[in-house]
Amino acid sequence: MSVGAGRSCYLNGDFLPLNEARVSVLDRGFIFGDAVYEVIIAQGGRIFALEEHLERLTNSLNAVLLDNPLTAGEWQAMLQRLVDVNGGGGQTIYVQVTRGVAERDHAFPRGVAPTVFAMCRPLSVADGLARVGAVVLPDNRWLRCDIKSTSLLPNILLRNQAIAAGAYEAILVRDGFITEGSASNVFVVHGDCVRTAPLSAQILPGVSRALLIDVLRGNDVTVEEEPVPVASLGDADEVWLTSTTRDLVAVTSIDGVMVGSGESPLAERAFREFQLYKAFRLR
């Protein structure tokens, strides 16, 4: 059976079988990685935090000088229909907008319609806090990591370096400070204080990062958005990763060394509170 069989996707106004969807090899998304994307989830058939994801998509589009091809209402209707035609329930939704099809030229083409694509696939929801290993690697990406660009070659290489080392994620470091993971944001806990890198062009403004910070502060946990020295991992009690598809994950070893006592009591609590928050917004 071919990849994507049995699932429907959206491409430029049409809903069609994922394994039959086609874009031109001249699409700038294919040729240059000239595209931005979002990853969103649905649970119980309802889309979570769509407003936040659409806001970030608009910011990414603005940053690469692409007009948003759809209104918020059109995005909402299209994505909900996509979830519905794929059977509802838990879904990971992937959205991509490219600069469209044109002769290969670094200069932007004029008058070209963007390619708008969305697909989804069943989401396996973690039934509890996951624990993973990480490695620390130099952040060798570009200086616009705030744009959710599909040009992810550095992230992919870093992630695979982590996997080759037997770990799940790479914690990235620039100038002695933690930026983020290859596909996640990073939180470091000392005692009852949680720290994470401040928003800047060096990190993606993670939707889960922002929501978790709100949830923690709402539960009287101190969260500092300030530069986190990589050396602070040495005596950290807990280290966490956040992303849309994994919520919150505890890092229990870094470069083969156990983090703190290997327990993650604050992560357990944060994970529970985050599930309650999600359930509240999805009600």
Ligand code: PDD
């Ligand atoms: N990645 N930082 C990077 C570099 C990411 O790629 C991601 C998410 C995050 C977390 O952002 P959010 O909480 O909004 O998912 C941070 C997605 C899941 C992906 O590329 O599949």
